[in-house]
Amino acid sequence: MIVIYHNPKCGTSRNALEAIRASGTEPVVIDYMAEGWTRPQLLGMFAVAGLTPRQALRTRAPEAEAVANASDAEILDAMVQHPVLVERPFVASPKGVRLCRPAETVAELL
Template structure:
C-alpha cells in the first residue's frame, strides 16, 4: 500500500502520525510541504478528497493567518487558497493519503483508519502524549 504524508517535521502531531504509519509496517512517501510548497490544484484535490474546506484546513496558531487578515469569516476560499500557496505553513497538518482515503490527521489517531495493519492501541494512544 502506498501512503503519502504531507509532513511538517517541526510538528509533534505530524511526527507522531509518521511514527504510527511506520509502526504499522509501512514506509510512506514523506513530503515536507514547508520545503516543497503547495499548488492550488494540489490543495483543491487534497481538500476535496478529505472533505475539508479551505477555512477548515487553515492553520491559525503560530502562522501569519491573523496578520494577513485570514481569520475574518468574510475571507473567500479563493483568498485562503492563494495565501496557502504563498505561505505553506497556513495549511493544517499532517494530511495523509492512502488507498483508504485522505484525511487531516489531527488528532494523530485519525491515521489508524487509513492503515491496513494499525499498530497496537497503546502505541496509537501514546502518539498524542
C-alpha cells in the same frame, strides 16, 4: 502506497509518521514546508478529505490573522504563498485522505 504531507517541526505530524511506520509501511514523505503547495494540489486534497480551505487553515500560524475574514479563494492563495497555513498532517492512502489531527486519526487510513 501511503503519502504523508509532513512538517518535521510539528509533534502531531511526527507522531502520525511514527504510527504509519509502526504499522509496517514506509510512506512517501513530502515535506510541504520545503516543497510548498500548488493551488490544484490543495483543492484536490481538500475535496477528497471533505474539507474547505477554511477548515484546513492552521489558525495558530501568525500568518492566519491576515486571512481571518478572507474568502476560500483568498485562503488558498495565502496557503500557496505560506505553506505553514495548512493544518497538518494530511495523509493519503488507498482508504482516502484525512487531516490526521489528532495523530491517532491516521489509524483509519492504515
